[in-house]
Amino acid sequence: MPPKRPGDGGLTGAAQKRQxxxxxxxIPVEGGHARPGGSAGSGNVGLPPVxxxxxxxxxxxxxxxxMQRAMKTAKEAGTQRAFQSLPRHLRRRAASHNxxxxxxxxxxxxxxxxxxxxxxxxxxxxxMLGRHRQRPGLKAEMFRKRQADKMWLExxxxxxxxxxxxxxxxxxxxxxxxxxxxxxxxxxSQHGALVHDASYMQYFELEGGFDNLKVILDEICDxxxxxxxxxxxxxxxxxxxxxxxxxxxxxxxxxxxPATFIWKPETPSEASPIASTSTSPSPPQRRTLxxxxxxxxxxxxxxxxxxxxxxxxxxxxxxxxxxxKEFLTFEINGRRSTEVVKAVLKxxxxxxxxxxxxxxxxxxxxGPAGLPSGMIIGLDxxxxxxxxxxxxxxxxxxxxxPLLPAPxxxxxxxxxxxxxRSSIRKPRYKKAELDARxxxxxxxxxxxxxxxxxxRLPVLLSQRTLSAPLSHEEAxxxxxLTVPAGWGMAFWSxxxxxxxxxGGLRERxxxxxxxxxxxxxxxxxxxxxxxxxxxxxxxxxxxxxDRRPPAKRPSYDKFGTGxxxxxxxxxxxxxxxxxxxxxxxRPFVLAPLIxxxxxxxxxxxxxxxxxxxxxxxLKPLARxxxxxxxxxxxxxxxxxxxxxxxPVPDLLASAMVHVRVTPCTRGVPQDYGMIYELSPPVVxxxxxxxxxxxxxxxxxxxxEGDGPEDLCDRPKPDQVVGRITTGSFSLSxxxxxxxxxxxxxxxxxxxxxxxxxxxxxxxxxxxxxxxxAAFVDLL
Numbered sequence: 015m016p017p018k019r020p021g022d023g024g025l026t027g028a029a030q031k032r033q034x035x036x037x038x039x040x041i042p043v044e045g046g047h048a049r050p051g052g053s054a055g056s057g058n059v060g061l062p063p064v065x066x067x068x069x070x071x072x073x074x075x076x077x078x079x080x081m082q083r084a085m086k087t088a089k090e091a092g093t094q095r096a097f098q099s100l101p102r103h104l105r106r107r108a109a110s111h112n113x114x115x116x117x118x119x120x121x122x123x124x125x126x127x128x129x130x131x132x133x134x135x136x137x138x139x140x141x142m143l144g145r146h147r148q149r150p151g152l153k154a155e156m157f158r159k160r161q162a163d164k165m166w167l168e169x170x171x172x173x174x175x176x177x178x179x180x181x182x183x184x185x186x187x188x189x190x191x192x193x194x195x196x197x198x199x200x201x202x203s204q205h206g207a208l209v210h211d212a213s214y215m216q217y218f219e220l221e222g223g224f225d226n227l228k229v230i231l232d233e234i235c236d237x238x239x240x241x242x243x244x245x246x247x248x249x250x251x252x253x254x255x256x257x258x259x260x261x262x263x264x265x266x267x268x269x270x271x272p273a274t275f276i277w278k279p280e281t282p283s284e285a286s287p288i289a290s291t292s293t294s295p296s297p298p299q300r301r302t303l304x305x306x307x308x309x310x311x312x313x314x315x316x317x318x319x320x321x322x323x324x325x326x327x328x329x330x331x332x333x334x335x336x337x338x339k340e341f342l343t344f345e346i347n348g349r350r351s352t353e354v355v356k357a358v359l360k361x362x363x364x365x366x367x368x369x370x371x372x373x374x375x376x377x378x379x380x381g382p383a384g385l386p387s388g389m390i391i392g393l394d395x396x397x398x399x400x401x402x403x404x405x406x407x408x409x410x411x412x413x414x415x416p417l418l419p420a421p422x423x424x425x426x427x428x429x430x431x432x433x434x435r436s437s438i439r440k441p442r443y444k445k446a447e448l449d450a451r452x453x454x455x456x457x458x459x460x461x462x463x464x465x466x467x468x469x470r471l472p473v474l475l476s477q478r479t480l481s482a483p484l485s486h487e488e489a490x491x492x493x494x495l496t497v498p499a500g501w502g503m504a505f506w507s508x509x510x511x512x513x514x515x516x517g518g519l520r521e522r523x524x525x526x527x528x529x530x531x532x533x534x535x536x537x538x539x540x541x542x543x544x545x546x547x548x549x550x551x552x553x554x555x556x557x558x559x560d561r562r563p564p565a566k567r568p569s570y571d572k573f574g575t576g577x578x579x580x581x582x583x584x585x586x587x588x589x590x591x592x593x594x595x596x597x598x599x600r601p602f603v604l605a606p607l608i609x610x611x612x613x614x615x616x617x618x619x620x621x622x623x624x625x626x627x628x629x630x631x632l633k634p635l636a637r638x639x640x641x642x643x644x645x646x647x648x649x650x651x652x653x654x655x656x657x658x659x660x661p662v663p664d665l666l667a668s669a670m671v672h673v674r675v676t677p678c679t680r681g682v683p684q685d686y687g688m689i690y691e692l693s694p695p696v697v698x699x700x701x702x703x704x705x706x707x708x709x710x711x712x713x714x715x716x717x718e719g720d721g722p723e724d725l726c727d728r729p730k731p732d733q734v735v736g737r738i739t740t741g742s743f744s745l746s747x748x749x750x751x752x753x754x755x756x757x758x759x760x761x762x763x764x765x766x767x768x769x770x771x772x773x774x775x776x777x778x779x780x781x782x783x784x785x786x787a788a789f790v791d792l793l
Contacts, residue, residue, distance in 0.1 A: 034126050041077075041084040096124035103193055161186075167213045168342065168502025177518050182550070183309040185214045188518035199521040200528065200745045203490060207348040207514035210522050211506065212494075215343045216312035220303040220319065222332035224248070227303055230332065231275075233261045233322045234315075238605035238640035242275035248301075250279030251419035252388040253476050257605075258307070258315050261322050265639045266602045266669075270318065271311035271534055271541050276390065276474070278302035278430050279421035302430055306343070306496075310535050310543030339499050340435065344509060345478065347492030347525060353378035354512040355475065355493050357404035358505065362394045362470050368422045369393065375417050378407055382477050383491040389419040391475040392426030397441070398508040399448050400462040406512065429472035429498075439500040442469050473497045480529035482674075482793055483606035488746060490529040528746045532672060532753065532793065537739045539581055539755050540603045540670070552579040568781035574731060575780045578686060581737045583670060583755060590691075590735045590757035591667035601668055604758060606793060608644050609671045612758075613792050615648060617765040651762055662759055669758035672793040675738060675751065675777060678704045679714065681786040682750030683741030683777055689754050690729040690776040690785065694767045700725050701774055704787050716776070716785035725787055729776055735760035738777065752777075753793065761790070 025033065071078065097109040097116055109115035113124050157166070165185045173179065177188035188211070191199075202208040220227055228243040235241060236257040247254045253276045260268030278301060307315045316336055323332050346354055361373055372391060377384060398404070428434045451462055474496040481489035497505055510516060517525075526533045535543035556579050559567055570578040576585065583601050604612075643665075650666040675683050692700060703725055707714045716725045736756030744751040754777075764773045776785045 037126060038084075042080045095127050096120040103195075165214075165339075167211055168499075169211050169213075169506045172503065172506065173211070173518075176516070180519070182519075183214060185309065187214060190518045190520040191516065195515065195521075196524070197745065199515055199517050200524060202515040203348050203517075203521075203525050203528070204746070205349055207346055207350040207354045207512075208517050208521060208525070209354070209509050209514045210345045210347075210517045211343075211502075212345050212522075213342040213502065214309050215306050216309050216337075217341050218305055218307075218312075218316050218319075218334065218336045220305065220332060220334055222300060222328065224299045224301045226326075226328050226331050227301060229326055230319060230322045230328070233326075234258050234318050236269075236605055236640075237265065237638070238607050238643075242277075242303075247275065247388075248277055249421045250277040251390060251421050251424050252386070253390055254388055258311070258318065260314070260318055261325070266604065266643055267540075267600050269538070269541050269602065270314050271308055271538060271543050273311075273315060274306040276304040276306070276476070278304070279392070279425040304430075308534055308543065310546060311541070314542060342497045342499055342502050342505075344495040344497070344505065345492060345522070346495065346509065346514065347478070347480070347490055348514070349381040349383075349491075350378070350514070351492045352376055352381050353406055354509065354514050355495070357406045357512045358398055358508040359393060359395045359473065359475070360398070360401050362396060362464075364470075365394055366422065366425075368420065369425075372417055372420075372423045381491060382493055383489075385417060385477045386419055387477060387479045389417075389477045390424035392424045392429060392472070393475060394426055394428065394470050394472050396464045397443075397448075397469045397471065397504065399445060399504050400464055400468065402461075402508055402511070404508050404512050424474075426472045426474070428470075429474060434472070435498045438469055438471060438498060441500065441504065442467065471498060471501060480525060480531045482530040483532065483672075484610055484793065485530070488528065488530050490525055523740075527740060527742065527751075527753075528744060530674060530753075530793070533740060537672065537753055537755070538603070539583055539739060540601055548580055555579050570780065573781065573783055575686075575688070576731070578780045581686065581739060581755070583737060586734055586737060587667060587670070587757050589732050590760045591662040601670055603670045603672065603755065604647075605640065606672070608640060608647075609758070609792060611644060612647055612651070612762070613765060616651070616762050617770055647758070651759070654759065655762075655766065666759050667757075670736075670755050671758050671761055673736070673754050673756055673761065673790040674793055675741065675754050676789045676791070677750050677777075678774075678787040678789065679707055679712075680750075681715070681777075681784075681788070682743050683738050683752030683754075683788070684779045685738060685741055686780045687738035687741055687752070687754075688734045688778050688780070689736035689738065689756055689790070690733045690778065691735045691760055691764060692726070692729065692733070692774070692776060696726050697768060697774055700776075700787055701771075704774070714787075717778075717783045725776070725785065728785060735764075735775075741779075754790070756790070761792075764790075 095110070097105060097120070099120065100109075100117075106115050111128055113121050113128060116124055160166075164181055167173070167185070167187070170186060173188040176192060178190050178192060179186055180189040181187075199208055220230065224243075228241075231241060231243045236259060239256045240246070240254065242248070242254050242256055246252065253274055255272050255274045258270045258273045259265060260270055262268070280301075305315070316334070319334055323329055323334065356373075356376060356378060361370065365373075369392065373393070448462065455462075476494045476496070478492045478494045479486070479489050480492075481487075495505070523533055523536065532538070535541060535547045538544045559579075576582065587601055647666060647669065650663040654660050654662055654666065673689075675689070677683065703714055714725050716728055736754045738752045738754045741750070741752030741754075743749070761773070764775065768774065773790045775788055775790055777788045778785045
């Protein structure tokens with residue numbers, strides 16, 4: 015009977031495997047036939063009296079090498095294939111059947127493992143494609159059509175091949191790597207370097223008289239924070255991040271989100287103008303202010319500025335320019351981020367002496383943590399492709415004196431010139447042309463010497479610190495690199511090649527969580543950016559929940575979880591303030607500085623006094639609106655505190671604060687979890703049980719067991735005082751941790767009732783019935 019398939023007449027799979035194993039266990043020998051019987055057959059006649067080891071080993075080098083190779087091959091033949099011997103981050107699926115995908119040192123071994131027909135893949139030529147795919151410029155046209163309803167970053171194609179992509183904020187962005195890199199990314203952000211393309215950030219510019227710009231900033235910026243118009247930042251030596259508010263809303267309502275302000279450095283003529291002999295008044299000092307905002311708040315922030323310009327009638331003096339794809343932003347975090355930055359950026363010879371000295375004084379070993387927060391370094395650098403691949407510095411140079419911010423160090427005039435940015439938007443030379451120049455070098459691999467016609471690029475390098483608003487204990491330090499548009503891949507290739515890990519939106523959020531910093535818009539529950547984010551997340555999570563069968567999904571009605579897919583703080587505030595309905599409330603989150611002052615007044619223990627003393631230098635920076643709000647909240651609390659049945663005033667009932675949730679024993683807070691307030695008698699009983707549990711290394715939780723294992727009776731739904739906005743396992747703490755937003759009146763009531771001790775509450779995740787004890791600390 016003939017075989018059913020053409021290949022059935024050959025060897026079976028088992029026979030091929032045995033043949034391959036036999037070939038791999040065979041030790042080749044050098045050419046020539048040995049004499050019959052070997053040395054024993056000849057009676058050992060003619061052997062030299064002395065054996066020289068070096069000459070013997072040299073004469074038998076082929077046999078020794080062959081034996082070692084055969085031993086290694088035989089050992090690895092039955093356990094793993096050639097492509098599996100690579101590290102996981104270098105493995106490719108195509109390498110399992112395409113030998114050309116493997117490093118050259120492994121190709122010889124892989125030829126015996128891959129079938130012969132797969133070892134020679136079919137080469138696709140242009141003639142094999144359809145005529146509709148041979149038209150020049152077709153790929154660019156296809157890419158333009160795919161960007162009709164969303165924007166791509168300049169590094170989109172690079173990310174799309176290596177990352178899971180998501181559509182958010184009008185962009186197509188990288189969410190997370192395809193490789194398992196969650197813990198590796200955390201280690202990189204702590205001990206190495208992690209790079210993230212944040213070019214989705216939006217920019218707009220204000221130009222006008224300094225006094226008029228100061229008026230605008232006073233109207234839209236948080237009055238409880240340091241003003242961007244203060245002398246500390248108006249020189250242009252530092253950048254500052256401040257919350258922006260809607261000028262049409264009454265403070266503290268109307269928060270829009272954070273914005274970063276960068277002043278154009280003052281030139282000597284602007285800083286100290288020469289007095290004129292004429293009696294005519296000098297023209298007002300004109301300044302330029304660059305504002306970087308998140309895409310979720312970019313439109314409303316620009317509208318807020320326009321409203322102030324029209325309301326104050328500043329249109330003739332102040333110009334507002336909104337940029338679209340004008341600047342690119344890269345974030346490099348970690349202890350080795352300075353080493354990466356110095357390897358990629360090569361300052362030109364025209365850089366001023368003070369900037370060169372500051373650049374040389376950057377110590378890669380100390381990292382960005384050794385610099386003042388927000389310090390800016392302005393540089394004119396060569397095309398990074400000329401020095402590709404970048405080489406990390408082996409030696410470190412330590413400065414005798416600390417490096418301090420200065421306008422001369424931050425000054426790079428070409429960065430602020432719109433015409434110059436437009437002229438360099440397209441690189442003068444393509445990568446192929448630079449490779450052709452590099453091939454002409456006498457020594458392969460040497461860098462290209464910059465020529466007069468090569469591009470010079472102005473960039474801004476600013477120190478970046480992620481930390482909690484009132485503490486810098488777990489801070490993560492790094493750099494923010496701002497470059498002109500058109501040079502995304504040129505800088506990105508060099509940054510990635512400098513040995514950092516690449517992170518997406520998930521890794522960026524993880525950095526904020528580990529640094530105990532507030533994320534935007536995930537934790538900003540009183541902003542329009544959070545409303546947009548929550549609507550999208552609710553549609554995704556509820557859709558996933560609806561698609562699962564009832565037996566395979568949590569029953570939130572049974573658990574008693576209200577609004578399981580939304581952070582419904584209006585309902586929580588109405589319950590915490592004992593009001594009839596949530597419609598009359600306009601929730602707002604208190605500024606950290608004001609919340610800390612009120613908390614210190616209510617809970618005047620030594621720890622609060624220490625914090626108050628540390629914040630004393632910042633008190634004069636708060637302006638009149640913030641001071642009035644603070645005094646009004648204190649008066650309202652004084653009127654409510656003596657009586658539990660007294661009605662809570664509107665302002666106090668609408669206020670919220672951010673807290674850090676730390677479980678006492680076991681448990682991981684998760685998103686949408688609930689925070690429960692306990693009465694004073696129950697709190698003292700729970701605190702004793704928690705202390706006993708910690709001493710005995712046991713775990714207690716209400717709802718997990720019965721009888722003595724319970725902390726207390728199950729709290730009622732009307733005891734909910736807050737919701738968890740961010741919660742997961744913290745790799746830096748080695749335990750669960752979360753960020754929650756709670757009612758201010760409830761937090762003050764908890765702090766005052768527990769007599770100066772660390773506030774203790776219960777928390778429950780939305781899909782379980784287990785209540786666990788946790789401490790809450792003000793952020």
